[in-house]
Amino acid sequence: MSNRRDFIRISALGAGGLAVGIPAFKSWAGGLIDPERMVYDGMRRTPTYCEICFWKCAGWVYKNDQGDIWKITGNTEDQHSNGRLCPRGTGGVGMYTDENRLKTPLIRTTIGGKQTYREASWDEALDYIASKLKGVIAASGPESVALFSHGSGGKYFGSLLKSFGSNTNAAPSYAQCKGPREAAFLATFGEVVESPERIDIRDTRCLVLIGSHLGENMHNGQVQEMSDAIDKGATIITVDPRFSTAASKSKFWLPIKPSTDLALLLAWMNVIMGEGLYDKAYVEKYTSGFDKLQAHVKPFTPEWAYGITTIAPEMIRETARAMAHAAPAVIVHPGRHVTWYGDDVQRLRAVAILNALLGSWGRRGGFYRPESITVPEFPHPHYPAVKKGWRDLLGDKYPLADQPVANAIVDLSRPSEAGPAKYKAWIVNGTNLVETMPNQANTLEAIKALDLLVVIDTMPMEITGYADVVLPECTYLERYDDIRVSPHRKPHFALRMPAVKPKYNSKPAWWMAKQLAEKMGLGAFFPWKDIEEYLGWQLKQMGSSLEEMQRIGVKTSERPADDLYFAPDEDVEFSTNSKKIELYSSDLEGAGFAALPFYTPHEEPPAGFYRLIYGRAPMHTFTRTSNNPNLADLMDENSVWIHPKVAKEWALTNEQYIYLKNQDGVLSDFRIKVRVTERIRWDSVFMVHGFGHNQKKLERCFGRGASDTQMITKVLVDPSMGGTGMRGNFVTFVTDNGGAKS
Amino acid sequence: MRYAMAVDTKKCVGCSDCVVACQTENNVPIGFCRDWVVEVTDGTYPILELELRSERCNHCDNSPCVRCCPTGASHYEKGGVVIVTHNKCIGCGACIASCPYDARYAHPDGYVDKCTFCLHRLEKGLLPACVATCPTKCMYFGDLDDPKSPVSVVLKNRKHKTLIPEAGTKPQLYFLI
Numbered sequence: 001m002s003n004r005r006d007f008i009r010i011s012a013l014g015a016g017g018l019a020v021g022i023p024a025f026k027s028w029a030g031g032l033i034d035p036e037r038m039v040y041d042g043m044r045r046t047p048t049y050c051e052i053c054f055w056k057c058a059g060w061v062y063k064n065d066q067g068d069i070w071k072i073t074g075n076t077e078d079q080h081s082n083g084r085l086c087p088r089g090t091g092g093v094g095m096y097t098d099e100n101r102l103k104t105p106l107i108r109t110t111i112g113g114k115q116t117y118r119e120a121s122w123d124e125a126l127d128y129i130a131s132k133l134k135g136v137i138a139a140s141g142p143e144s145v146a147l148f149s150h151g152s153g154g155k156y157f158g159s160l161l162k163s164f165g166s167n168t169n170a171a172p173s174y175a176q177c178k179g180p181r182e183a184a185f186l187a188t189f190g191e192v193v194e195s196p197e198r199i200d201i202r203d204t205r206c207l208v209l210i211g212s213h214l215g216e217n218m219h220n221g222q223v224q225e226m227s228d229a230i231d232k233g234a235t236i237i238t239v240d241p242r243f244s245t246a247a248s249k250s251k252f253w254l255p256i257k258p259s260t261d262l263a264l265l266l267a268w269m270n271v272i273m274g275e276g277l278y279d280k281a282y283v284e285k286y287t288s289g290f291d292k293l294q295a296h297v298k299p300f301t302p303e304w305a306y307g308i309t310t311i312a313p314e315m316i317r318e319t320a321r322a323m324a325h326a327a328p329a330v331i332v333h334p335g336r337h338v339t340w341y342g343d344d345v346q347r348l349r350a351v352a353i354l355n356a357l358l359g360s361w362g363r364r365g366g367f368y369r370p371e372s373i374t375v376p377e378f379p380h381p382h383y384p385a386v387k388k389g390w391r392d393l394l395g396d397k398y399p400l401a402d403q404p405v406a407n408a409i410v411d412l413s414r415p416s417e418a419g420p421a422k423y424k425a426w427i428v429n430g431t432n433l434v435e436t437m438p439n440q441a442n443t444l445e446a447i448k449a450l451d452l453l454v455v456i457d458t459m460p461m462e463i464t465g466y467a468d469v470v471l472p473e474c475t476y477l478e479r480y481d482d483i484r485v486s487p488h489r490k491p492h493f494a495l496r497m498p499a500v501k502p503k504y505n506s507k508p509a510w511w512m513a514k515q516l517a518e519k520m521g522l523g524a525f526f527p528w529k530d531i532e533e534y535l536g537w538q539l540k541q542m543g544s545s546l547e548e549m550q551r552i553g554v555k556t557s558e559r560p561a562d563d564l565y566f567a568p569d570e571d572v573e574f575s576t577n578s579k580k581i582e583l584y585s586s587d588l589e590g591a592g593f594a595a596l597p598f599y600t601p602h603e604e605p606p607a608g609f610y611r612l613i614y615g616r617a618p619m620h621t622f623t624r625t626s627n628n629p630n631l632a633d634l635m636d637e638n639s640v641w642i643h644p645k646v647a648k649e650w651a652l653t654n655e656q657y658i659y660l661k662n663q664d665g666v667l668s669d670f671r672i673k674v675r676v677t678e679r680i681r682w683d684s685v686f687m688v689h690g691f692g693h694n695q696k697k698l699e700r701c702f703g704r705g706a707s708d709t710q711m712i713t714k715v716l717v718d719p720s721m722g723g724t725g726m727r728g729n730f731v732t733f734v735t736d737n738g739g740a741k742s
Numbered sequence: 743m744r745y746a747m748a749v750d751t752k753k754c755v756g757c758s759d760c761v762v763a764c765q766t767e768n769n770v771p772i773g774f775c776r777d778w779v780v781e782v783t784d785g786t787y788p789i790l791e792l793e794l795r796s797e798r799c800n801h802c803d804n805s806p807c808v809r810c811c812p813t814g815a816s817h818y819e820k821g822g823v824v825i826v827t828h829n830k831c832i833g834c835g836a837c838i839a840s841c842p843y844d845a846r847y848a849h850p851d852g853y854v855d856k857c858t859f860c861l862h863r864l865e866k867g868l869l870p871a872c873v874a875t876c877p878t879k880c881m882y883f884g885d886l887d888d889p890k891s892p893v894s895v896v897l898k899n900r901k902h903k904t905l906i907p908e909a910g911t912k913p914q915l916y917f918l919i
Contacts, residue, residue, distance in 0.1 A: 071766035073875065084877050087759040093766060215755030220877055227753045227878035243783075245755050248792035255788040618757035630765065633772045634758045643787065678787045 047553030051476035057081035061499035091630035102472035103504035130519035151430020153509025163525035170404035184348030190575030201225035206326030267305035277324035279359030289584025329365025342716030342725035362566035370487030398722035405722035474502035609730035626701035637705035753880035760872035767871035800913030807837035
């Protein structure tokens with residue numbers, strides 16, 4: 001069994017393989033679309049919301065005379081997109097046309113001693129999974145089945161898990177991304193920041209970005225509002241060791257020494273409190289712990305921070321005053337991907353406290369109160385009680401985590417001295433876990449020990465190569481999903497419906513989950529005939545109908561009350577222990593962590609090594625889009641940004657290909673292009689995440705650029721909520737092949 | 743009537759949405775484009791400047807491409823929009839060579855292709871696809887003869903430049919700086 005799960009390149013299939021097109025399944029319930037109703041401008045259009053990133057912008061899919069998808073544009077009624085999609089949304093058509101898509105179910109098998117996949121019918125693949133799952137549940141309990149999801153289909157597999165009593169529905173978007181932020185804001189304000197973030201950039205007078213590279217991370221609504229803020233003359237302050245696009249739009253760019261942000265935040269607090277620049281009435285009325293905080297930050301002067309951050313004291317003072325001058329219309333941006341150094345909850349607590357001192361929470365131009373709509377559950381029997389949940393399996397580890405911690409679940413899937421593995425089966429939907437989780441070796445060890453790995457995806461991502469069964473999901477342009485509800489200024493909801501029938505033998509997640517439930521004897525939990533009945537019922541309860549939503553795509557209602565911001569002198573009860581904004585956190589103190597944020601020096605790169613900073617490019621989302629023909633046309637490989645002085649020392653030139661090697665001796669699988677640029681500090685390098693694919697079946701992006709995830713072998717885990725800090729890795733340059741695999 | 747476009751370099755983030763929106767709207771084959779993004783960095787760390795520009799055909803008032811076209815395929819349309827009539831184009835490439843902005847490409851179907859300011863959309867009262875989709879709303883489009891058009895207003899109020907003015911082509915693509 002130990003080598004049972006060798007990585008299989010899906011291309012290594014037998015003759016015929018994946019290229020065989022199989023007619024779309026006959027029960028496809030797309031026939032209700034009345035072509036006449038969809039006519040617009042001589043073209044047929046259908047509503048969707050985007051699946052290329054978590055922003056999920058609502059838009060329209062237009063078809064040409066041949067009935068093929070022609071273009072996708074934004075829906076003007078949608079608050080996420082305001083009618084303008086980002087390049088990924090516009091290029092979403094490539095997710096549908098990509099000829100490398102998964103085409104039919106695959107089951108791992110051994111032929112002549114060699115592992116490979118064989119094509120299977122849906123019935124056979126789902127029977128196989130159902131029987132394996134039943135076996136795992138019988139032997140190890142329902143709690144031993146975990147779902148990892150970063151896609152809309154996760155909703156239905158989550159329901160499947162609930163129907164047999166598991167609550168491990170893990171999204172890497174928590175502990176690998178925004179978890180520390182949510183934990184910190186929950187501890188401070190009693191509420192999380194939400195997605196989309198409840199920040200009022202549109203009306204802000206000062207926007208502070210700390211490592212947040214808006215414009216490169218294309219969080220559509222925020223990028224749009226940053227542009228509005230530029231038009232209105234807002235002051236932008238960007239803290240980043242890299243001259244990011246956002247830095248180039250900023251009045252103040254603070255080229256901070258990486259890993260020292262907390263020192264800067266403390267010094268800002270020192271100035272704002274020391275010079276009496278905080279919002280005194282707000283602090284008095286709404287916060288607790290002020291005196292303790294004031295005593296705490298007293299030693300953290302700008303002069304103290306200078307020696308740590310390399311930011312001049314006068315610049316620290318000037319920017320602190322600029323924030324206070326704009327207050328309360330100021331946003332110290334809480335960021336999104338904030339798992340950096342393992343003390344991330346503390347750093348985000350400092351961000352939260354700074355916002356509280358400036359009085360921006362609940363104020364115009366700061367943080368608004370989001371409002372959303374609840375989608376009623378389609379009536380179904382009560383789910384069985386969860387006897388043992390992910391929290392029980394985790395024990396007292398990561399006490400602040402209020403969502404499953406993906407890396408902890410990976411760890412608990414490996415047998416240890418403490419006993420056998422606690423998780424035995426994984427269902428993975430829409431997340432390329434091998435590239436998403438840091439420390440790939442650990443993930444692969446866990447996968448090896450599993451009894452069952454099912455992967456549902458549209459593309460042959462790396463994770464599919466480790467699966468026992470691969471299920472091809474149709475793309476978002478070919479399916480219905482749950483109604484999109486998300487908190488925003490006004491409550492609104494959006495419909496995704498199929499514009500075209502699924503290509504190949506791919507199917508939507510709702511259908512797979514329902515089939516699996518029926519095969520496992522759990523069909524009662526999916527008591528609807530098909531997705532149209534399910535959505536139709538829900539929409540009716542919400543005062544709409546499937547027909548109406550097919551026509552309009554997005555429906556908005558007014559807020560029940562005029563309370564987007566705190567009213568003057570409003571009495572607000574916060575959901576914290578003290579019912580106040582907790583500058584001094586009783587939650588953190590109670591859990592045994594520091595109640596006030598403090599600066600910890602982090603390891604620095606050894607001689608000849610450079611801190612690896614990774615980020616986003618506006619036309620790509622993680623590894624998901626690297627093979628998209630439209631988006632690969634815009635950017636088909638990443639490069640490593642190197643400061644000219646460093647390049648000179650290493651005799652590196654622009655466009656030269658090199659390999660990267662990290663502090664643990666891990667060499668990149670593939671070479672990466674050098675970009676010599678003044679835009680990066682000399683002690684760091686930068687690369688865009690999502691490249692360096694080693695799955696050959698991804699023909700367009702295979703071997704193009706290098707994978708930052710491969711270089712992230714050192715993980716700095718936040719003990720309070722399990723976040724995986726990934727900025728503590730250092731790389732050096734290898735100019736010859738150096739034994740690399742390609 | 744004189745159509746023109748202004749691109750605000752202070753707002754453009756270089757995301758290339760304009761490029762892919764043009765490609766899908768106009769069925770531009772993958773591997774080719776009618777518009778593109780240029781990034782220019784100036785200075786040394788940490789005193790730096792970055793300019794991002796969405797570029798395309800400048801729809802010049804004095805277009806070398808129209809002058810040099812042997813068949814009349816390249817011509818001016820209503821509002822000064824420079825258009826190539828595909829079935830009159832013999833693909834000789836003289837226009838590609840004459841354009842100082844490198845705004846034209848040889849379409850694999852044998853003709854020369856370029857930005858049309860989305861004339862087919864203008865005729866229906868719609869903005870060019872790039873302008874309509876840009877998430878930063880950094881593009882302004884309209885009729886320079888109408889002082890109230892967005893492009894006239896923004897050019898009146900903002901400092902701006904054109905590219906390679908010394909070529910004497912009188913370009914109608916402006917960059918707000």
